[in-house]
Amino acid sequence: MPYPLYTIQNEFEFFEIVKKLNPKEVIIDNYDFNIEYQKEFKKLFPDIKLSCFDDEYKEYFCDEILNIAPFTNKNRYKEPQKVRILPPPIRDEFFIEKNKKYKKKGILVSLGGSDSKNLTLKILKLLKNKKINLYITTANKNIKKIKRYAKIHKNIHLHINQDIAKGMAQSEFAIITPSTIAYEAMFMKLPFLAIKVANNQNEMVKYLKKKRYIVINQNQIKRIKNFNI
Numbered sequence: 001m002p003y004p005l006y007t008i009q010n011e012f013e014f015f016e017i018v019k020k021l022n023p024k025e026v027i028i029d030n031y032d033f034n035i036e037y038q039k040e041f042k043k044l045f046p047d048i049k050l051s052c053f054d055d056e057y058k059e060y061f062c063d064e065i066l067n068i069a070p071f072t073n074k075n076r077y078k079e080p081q082k083v084r085i086l087p088p089p090i091r092d093e094f095f096i097e098k099n100k101k102y103k104k105k106g107i108l109v110s111l112g113g114s115d116s117k118n119l120t121l122k123i124l125k126l127l128k129n130k131k132i133n134l135y136i137t138t139a140n141k142n143i144k145k146i147k148r149y150a151k152i153h154k155n156i157h158l159h160i161n162q163d164i165a166k167g168m169a170q171s172e173f174a175i176i177t178p179s180t181i182a183y184e185a186m187f188m189k190l191p192f193l194a195i196k197v198a199n200n201q202n203e204m205v206k207y208l209k210k211k212r213y214i215v216i217n218q219n220q221i222k223r224i225k226n227f228n229i
Contacts, residue, residue: 011037015044025049027066031200035061056200068180071207088183093165098188100169106131106157107229108171108190110164110181113137117197117218120146123175124156126224132156133167173229178204178215186211193229195221 008014011033018026018041026041026048033052038061041050051064057076065083074080107130111119114137121142124132134156136146143160150158159167164184168174174185174192178201185192193214196205205215216223 011040015041018045018048023048025051027051027053028062029053035059038062055203057203068183069203069207071203088180088187090184090187091165093163094168094184094187097165097169102170104170104172106133106171108133108135108164108167108174108176110135110167110174110176111195111197112177112179112181114139114141118142119195119197119218119221121149122221123224124149124153126221128153128155130155130229133159133171135159135162135164135167137161175224175229177201178208182208182213193224193227 006017008017026045028051035058038050038052042061049064050062051066052060052062053066053068054060055067055069059078060082063082065077065079066086067083068086068088070085070088072083072085074083074085077083107127109120109123109127109132111117111123118141120134120136120140124134124146132155134146134150136143136158138161140146147158150156164181165188168185168188168190171190174190176182176185176192176194177197178194182192182194182204193216194205194208195216195218197218208215214227
């Protein structure tokens with residue numbers, strides 16, 4: 001039976017749903033659910049376990065801190081005893097596609113569901129003569145412009161709200177962000193260039209650079225033309 005889905009507008013609506021459901025545990029993966037909201041949560045629901053995902057070594061007021069980064073240093077937290085390190089979440093689709101034999105061709109481009117910095121079109125214009133496997137979602141505010149551009153430029157194969165595992169298995173290289181998608185690319189053994197678009201990616205950037213992956217800032221995307229990809 002599928003899990004019920006609730007849409008909320010703010011934290012107070014969230015509290016009302018928690019009150020209605022009365023679960024044993026609540027897991028939060030949201031940067032906006034800050035320490036003040038956590039304190040309010042524990043005040044309202046002292047008997048419900050509150051677990052929060054983190055990747056920035058922030059201070060938390062919860063029962064458990066979850067981190068999926070393999071480079072996590074528990075001692076950097078104020079309460080290291082509360083930290084639980086989980087393996088990066090790799091979906092079944094990646095295991096399936098990794099074992100298939102594809103003729104790899106083209107560059108996979110995926111800059112997050114919303115691409116808040118509007119980099120997708122800029123990158124496409126820098127890769128005019130390359131075969132592109134472009135993955136976006138309907139959360140992208142520039143989706144109409146991207147669809148028009150892809151329609152004109154036949155080297156671009158546009159995928160909207162589609163699973164990216166197959167795309168990774170079929171591509172030679174990827175241009176992505178230093179986020180969860182980087183773990184997926186590493187699992188698929190897909191070479192990639194990562195573009196940092198947010199400060200919460202700083203720790204991941206350090207990790208990738210240690211692993212000798214190419215990482216650039218969003219204001220350096222013109223450098224893409226100089227890479228042999």
